[in-house]
Amino acid sequence: MARHFGAIPGVMEGASFVNRQELRESGVHLPTQAGISGSALEGADSIVLSGGYEDDHDEGAVIVYTGEGGRDPVTGRQVKHQQLVRGNLALAVSHRDGLPVRVTRGSRHLSAFSPPSGYEYAGLYRVEDHWREVGKSGFFIWRFRLTKWEHAWPAHSLQEATQQPARRLVLVQRIVRDTAAARALKAMYDHRCQVCGERLDTAAGPYAEAAHIRPLGAPHHGPDTADNLLCLCPNHHVLFDFGAFGIGEDLQLLGLPGHLHVHPQHQLDPAHLEYHRTSYLHWK
Incomplete structure (x- = not known):
């Protein structure tokens, strides 16, 4: 079936x-x-x-x-x-x-x-x-x-995936939390990823994403503050959220080579980094 x-x-x-x-x-x-x-x-x-x-x-x-x-x-x-x-x-x-x-x-x-x-x-x-x-x-x-x-959501089976898909208009809603803390953090790093250092320049200006180390809302209850935020490119944001890499106590990247780049004015809360390591690094 x-x-x-x-x-x-x-x-x-x-x-x-x-x-x-x-x-x-x-x-x-x-x-x-x-x-x-x-x-x-x-x-x-x-x-x-x-x-x-x-x-x-x-x-x-x-x-x-x-x-x-x-x-x-x-x-x-x-x-x-x-x-x-x-x-x-x-x-x-x-x-x-x-x-x-x-x-x-x-x-x-x-x-x-x-x-x-x-x-x-x-x-x-x-x-x-x-x-x-x-x-x-x-x-x-x-x-x-x-x-x-x-x-x-229309019902579909895996067998139908081999058929030619019909073209239709699909609207996708994406929740973006671009708070004052997130905007300030991205400006602090000049929209450069703290992992790879890349800056994405678009026709509308530079683009980066503010990633919460400890997720917002229940049951995680992470705060929307700078000590719980990272400035990341979209690729490293997804990898971080899915536990493909983490950040050690010494800011060494776990699962990727190198260290996290941290601005002198950006104070990260070690408790949030530990929460991410414990909750999301299933291979740790």
Whole structure:
């Protein structure tokens, strides 16, 4: 059966299912046991919140989902570190590629949004972030922040990717936080990347991006201040956000050669750098 990303035709948000077999037959979530449906190459197309992990947090439109693995099959307790493999890596790929993820809640999931019995389809969500942290049981777990996808996403399968795509107008909204602190930081570095030193000159003027070391908002709660900001080119911004490299205590780059270039007036908070190393450098 081809993997479908997006809505399943004929299945409306709020649809109820008696058990996992009905959920599978509807096409909403194919595995009858695993909470994540997907592969490390394709991405994740759906998840089920079934109360299996103690660290899950559900606010309805925002879900902080715990990845799979590391649990004792008999007691269900977390006994090992989780790895960024299989379903966890599939969700990371969905984050990277912006793929929609179908979310279903089960009655055993401890949330005010869960159904009294069986399973209920909650609609489409996007993976906005993924990181590693120490869970309640003291082991590393992978966390995925999902937010409700407010706009319709057409259902498609991987088989359809081989067909000639139709041309259509697509509007993409990108959230850009260009605050006073960010503008001042980029001016301090003359819009040059603190990693590679490159400055991008466009017809509208120089371009650089202000990257937050510790992300803003829950559950990270990083501040929008200069000690939590880096001036980066787009390439190194993406690599930093996805944990391809980090910054050591001595400002040595981890995962890349060289040191971070730091202006004498730019004071970085070591706690934010440590947070990034702990949360995002899964290979560390």
